[in-house]
Amino acid sequence: MRYAPIAFLIVCFGCTSDQQTVYQPQTKPKATTVSNFEPARTITDTFSIDYVIGKFDPATHPDFTLIDKSVASNGEMRMRKDAYHAFLEMRKAAKEDSIDLKIISAVRPFYHQKRIWEAKWNGARKVDGQDLSKTMPNPVDRAYKILTYSSMPGTSRHHWGTDIDINSLEPAFFEKGEGAKTFEWLAKNAKDYGYCQPYSQKGEIRPHGYNEEKWHWSYNPVSLELTNLAKRYLTNEMISGFEGADAAPKIDVVGKYILGINQECK
Numbered sequence: 001m002r003y004a005p006i007a008f009l010i011v012c013f014g015c016t017s018d019q020q021t022v023y024q025p026q027t028k029p030k031a032t033t034v035s036n037f038e039p040a041r042t043i044t045d046t047f048s049i050d051y052v053i054g055k056f057d058p059a060t061h062p063d064f065t066l067i068d069k070s071v072a073s074n075g076e077m078r079m080r081k082d083a084y085h086a087f088l089e090m091r092k093a094a095k096e097d098s099i100d101l102k103i104i105s106a107v108r109p110f111y112h113q114k115r116i117w118e119a120k121w122n123g124a125r126k127v128d129g130q131d132l133s134k135t136m137p138n139p140v141d142r143a144y145k146i147l148t149y150s151s152m153p154g155t156s157r158h159h160w161g162t163d164i165d166i167n168s169l170e171p172a173f174f175e176k177g178e179g180a181k182t183f184e185w186l187a188k189n190a191k192d193y194g195y196c197q198p199y200s201q202k203g204e205i206r207p208h209g210y211n212e213e214k215w216h217w218s219y220n221p222v223s224l225e226l227t228n229l230a231k232r233y234l235t236n237e238m239i240s241g242f243e244g245a246d247a248a249p250k251i252d253v254v255g256k257y258i259l260g261i262n263q264e265c266k
């Protein structure tokens with residue numbers, strides 16, 4: 001690592017401003033900034049634990065790109081370039097079958113998810129019309145309730161830039177008409193472009209995790225590696241840094257939610 005020269009300003013309270021001294025150190029100072037990619041947390045050439053839990057900035061990450069607003073609900077979303085190129089190919093093929101695919105949500109970093117989670121945790125944002133901080137004092141019950149709709153920070157596949165929500169977040173949209181046709185097309189063809197549906201129907205085959213999301217699709221050539229890294233390196237205790245995080249080990253959020261996905265994405 002190279003260090004830029006740093007000048008320390010010794011501030012003397014009570015001195016006049018011309019008595020303040022600029023001190024130029026003779027030796028290189030020790031780096032004190034904590035990088036998102038600390039060597040100790042790097043687990044492969046490409047990914048770190050911090051990447052897996054969404055603690056990096058997609059705006060400056062070289063593997064990410066802005067999503068063109070012609071294929072999305074707004075022009076401010078980002079995702080991984082590899083997943084984006086595959087999506088564009090899939091969108092082109094869908095168009096030929098008169099199916100229109102639009103991205104309505106893409107990468108969401110840890111701190112974005114933390115804001116959503118804590119607003120629900122504290123009651124600033126109601127869940128099913130309830131202020132959960134009042135109606136659910138038990139932290140595990142409250143966490144389970146929020147998990148019905150939102151990921152716990154550090155456990156969302158949206159941290160990875162490989163996962164996108166397509167067309168609508170309403171289960172009813174995919175039940176008939178255009179929505180049903182779109183889902184049918186994706187269920188049949190998405191795998192040809194590397195995409196799979198991680199939150200498939202819950203039941204005997206997928207007993208744990210989030211409810212079915214017909215809009216959520218994952219670019220498996222990359223997300224499979226990230227799932228495997230989570231399985232190998234992530235513990236429930238690492239899911240921390242937000243209100244309600246103590247519930248993570250009690251729920252086994254890593255085992256049940258991160259790994260509670262469709263077999264086709266494993």
Ligand SMILES: [Zn+2]
Pocket residue numbers: 105158163164165213215216217
């Ligand atoms: Zn999603």
